[in-house]
Amino acid sequence: MLAEIITIGDEILIGQIVDTNSAWMAQKLNEEGIRVKQISSVSDDRQHILTALAEAASRADIIFITGGLGPTKDDITKQTLAEYFNVKLVLNDDALNNVLNIFERYNRPLLEVNRKQAEVPENCEIILNNNGTAPGMWFNVDGKIYVSMPGVPFEMKYMMEETVIPKLKATLKLPVIIHKTILTVGEGESFLAEKIADIENELPANIKLAYLPKMGQVRLRLSAYSDGETSLNDKLEEFASRIVERVGHNVVAQEDIPLEKVIQNYMTDKGLTLSVAESCTGGYVSHLITQHEGSSQFFLGGAVTYSNDLKENTLGVKNETLYQFGAVSQETVTEMVEGALRQFKSDYALAITGIAGPGGGTHEKPVGTVWIAVANANKTVVKKFTFGNKRLQNIERSAVAAFFMLITLLK
Amino acid sequence: MLAEIITIGDEILIGQIVDTNSAWMAQKLNEEGIRVKQISSVSDDRQHILTALAEAASRADIIFITGGLGPTKDDITKQTLAEYFNVKLVLNDDALNNVLNIFERYNRPLLEVNRKQAEVPENCEIILNNNGTAPGMWFNVDGKIYVSMPGVPFEMKYMMEETVIPKLKATLKLPVIIHKTILTVGEGESFLAEKIADIENELPANIKLAYLPKMGQVRLRLSAYSDGETSLNDKLEEFASRIVERVGHNVVAQEDIPLEKVIQNYMTDKGLTLSVAESCTGGYVSHLITQHEGSSQFFLGGAVTYSNDLKENTLGVKNETLYQFGAVSQETVTEMVEGALRQFKSDYALAITGIAGPGGGTHEKPVGTVWIAVANANKTVVKKFTFGNKRLQNIERSAVAAFFMLITLLK
Known part of the structure; x- marks a missing residue:
């Protein structure tokens, strides 16, 4: 059709x-x-x-x-x-x-x-x-x-x-198509394709696999075209399971939902709460989370600390830390995430600070340098990323990376 | 061509x-x-x-x-x-x-x-x-x-x-086309069309007017097609001036830029600073502002106070106020905006609290009820809006309304 x-x-x-x-x-x-x-x-x-x-x-x-x-x-x-x-x-x-x-x-x-x-x-x-x-x-x-x-x-x-x-x-008499989507983060399309090449080769003619890459994520979509065959769904699920097992920890969901919704479903289920401290993403992470119905059940809120003053006043980042290491540093992002946990009394927190660009870069910290931290009461994980020189892309990629780090910490 | x-x-x-x-x-x-x-x-x-x-x-x-x-x-x-x-x-x-x-x-x-x-x-x-x-x-x-x-x-x-x-x-021998865009907020396309009908009827054949509506805003775009006539630009400007005068305070810019950029240009020019306190918009307002290069020059940051606790701890909203009037009320939004001014030490602040939906509505405060406040040291303006029942639209329309209120207060 x-x-x-x-x-x-x-x-x-x-x-x-x-x-x-x-x-x-x-x-x-x-x-x-x-x-x-x-x-x-x-x-x-x-x-x-x-x-x-x-x-x-x-x-x-x-x-x-x-x-x-x-x-x-x-x-x-x-x-x-x-x-x-x-x-x-x-x-x-x-x-x-x-x-x-x-x-x-x-x-x-x-x-x-x-x-x-x-x-x-x-x-x-x-x-x-x-x-x-x-x-x-x-x-x-x-x-x-x-x-x-x-x-x-x-x-x-x-x-x-x-x-x-x-x-x-x-x-219309539309064909019956069943889709199954596997959401992966952190590996490129060609790497994934190589990893599951043998499984892909075994797919029957009426099941197709599509790679749908988007900003740090790749959706693997299996589509089965049915002519009434009832076992098709089982076959689809079987191939999906094999792919999920092979790809491993890069799989974050087995349905076609956005990353932040993976977090919402998991945290709401377990009765956990989240707060955020955003600098270079400027509210984008909070916006992604709160655009979904029901987000108030696990998301307490957070701070958009664009200025250094706000990092100090709202999150309790130490003035010496900002002075000595700068706003975009491992030390600052650690104090930001731990400040969020303390001030906002959430079970989990995430913090992001970086240089979104196009201005503000230096030789040591070029545009695209982003520090991200996720934490709960027992553990803080901090990572540095070096993205590109496009402002909006840096904001988006920071959000994706932060969500992936949080999902990994949650599981 | x-x-x-x-x-x-x-x-x-x-x-x-x-x-x-x-x-x-x-x-x-x-x-x-x-x-x-x-x-x-x-x-x-x-x-x-x-x-x-x-x-x-x-x-x-x-x-x-x-x-x-x-x-x-x-x-x-x-x-x-x-x-x-x-x-x-x-x-x-x-x-x-x-x-x-x-x-x-x-x-x-x-x-x-x-x-x-x-x-x-x-x-x-x-x-x-x-x-x-x-x-x-x-x-x-x-x-x-x-x-x-x-x-x-x-x-x-x-x-x-x-x-x-x-x-x-x-x-090629290329013709000359000149565009002039007038950005309006707060009135619908048909209302504007009626208001400027006589001006539109007087437009010469080589100047066209288009209405470009988008979420509470309407862009009026005049396009002039020149065959070398030098006075065409003057004629375009003359019609633009007449439209601007007629439409009045709903005109927020005479160029094709987003609302938040109107604010950025104005506030950066005057050396003013802004902070925000967002509840139902959940970071969207901050995100709109910070997606633009140079926003850190006037935007200090703010709070996304999704939970009542955060409204109290971060903005200093009184527990009694929340208890007596509720989180979505004139009293709460007033304390939010004044709290933002005080806590974040900005010249201007805006605050938004509402029921984005689809859940959470009551008979007295149905989904789509949104209170917005803008303030500086001397003046606080508060307004109630009743939008629809779509979550994302309520978030977007709240942002547009808040920006319009802020522009009005600034000017």
Whole structure:
């Protein structure tokens, strides 16, 4: 089953926004056995949209369209879809009620342009938008499915998960695909590939292994394509077990979850608490943790000690230590992590201090030098890392390294 | 002058990586007056690449191609370009020297696959790759320019900046496009559109206005297309001024930068410092601030006080206050912001406490209830917000609201 994604809007074409929607959609579709043939970003231009729709329909079975559904003049997706299908726009009552409810909830006056958002091509089923005023649209024309959704990521994601994917499953005869993901940290793709080469060679034709590397982590994803065979799941699990055993301590989870969620699940289970002391990561570690529901059950909080004063006042790092060894040093990070344990009264703590860059590096401590510590009441583990010269990457890699150190200490 | 971008490679189509290259290229090209007509992501498939090249060439004058230049079997861009132009692959001496130098520098044995990287279609000029082994290629065929570059972002960016853009400027007579962005916070797209409808109607044909909404913010972007008219910039500025005046205090910047950067620029300029006390945003506000180079000049740090204990110990929030009014209350947020000012000794502070959800809501304080405070030594401003029921959105919207309150207090 082939799909294409068309994103409509000048924002992507002038580079003002990065198209993250398409990657997210492609991932979800792949999990359901739908392959994305092409992703096209086109402008808010009638003729261009018409051409893109026709080209996509000539290659794929399902065409996803995002963007161009706002209330302003430059948004012309709906009119253009109506023209493409040669139908009229009609007011949809459910969509109108949704718009009315939203304006009532926020106590704002309803403008004519907002009312117009409830108009849709007459040959579509609408997909209710729980998070905004523009309805999604589902078309089934000449054996092809077209799905038009807003470009706002959370509106699109909600529609995909709640309505579109269940509806695709119900409408189409999709193959059954079972995935099993093994999350590894700390070893590169080619090293892992060499380590498990013989296991990979033994995989049957209907089980495939993909290496999905990302910032210090590699996900090993086994996908089994079933034609109703019931033993396939057992076979998948058997291969997964062999890989897990072979890869050893670099395996941190046997499901497709982010690293911080591995920590949350483990610590919540055991009733343990965590606090953090962040310098160069500047709140990123805390943010990763707290973006997940339920994190307050194990995460007490922490300090973002960007200045030396805060390192002293909040964490009790000694002035002499900062003076003698500097803020980016084994001594400082040790006092930071032990200060966090003491001040925040958590069972475990992690601390990070480094030079994120691009400025601030010296010959002895170049940009990318990062010290990380993890500790509990009995043990403190400290490690030095030398990452690259890109600020955001240094922040991300520091977070990944800290989580891996914490998981290792926990287990 | 129209361009198209074709990215080649399965990683994008299975959603493993987000295509950030295209947005970067589009931005650079726009600055030079080259409009990107379409961005297409296609697979490592010969026929698919050939079709994409022909379609792009039928619409645009310049075709940029990234990806598919690696040494492995699945990388077929070069062979396919040779087929497309009906020419042979030949060994290029400059490209070969570059490969040899790189292998010598890293002291690695040269394999046959690496030597092959110096083979290019005979009708191209090569673009030297200072950061890798795959050369870029420049073709000028039948009045169209084709530029093929590696997909590795820093290799591509270097080629674009050092060679491709200068060469385009020297080769083509490029038009001039000027953009002017007005960043607004706190009003919706349709409200703004109504407010400036008459100004928008007066825009001449060569100045366009786009509304770019994003999480509580709307960017108003004016784009002027010049054919050498020198007064166009004045006209653009005049319309921008009228819009800024009309929209009023919701305008926070007259350039295209993130909110936290508006704060950084202003506070660094005035030599002011900031600290934060975050509860429900869990480090996100600190992270937004510290992702930018130079943030340590004004940002001292802060506390992520997820637990009540931390609110008391780190910020000095009174136990009675928490007990009597709860952690999500006007009283608590006031003590948090004043505690941050006192403990962290900053000129300004902001504090956020709320129920991010999806759990933890009550009838009186439903999920999405957020209290935000901003303060300096003389003034504390507190506001209550009622956002929705999505955790990540509540976190993002809280951050945007807090930044807007801080900007308002600063100015």
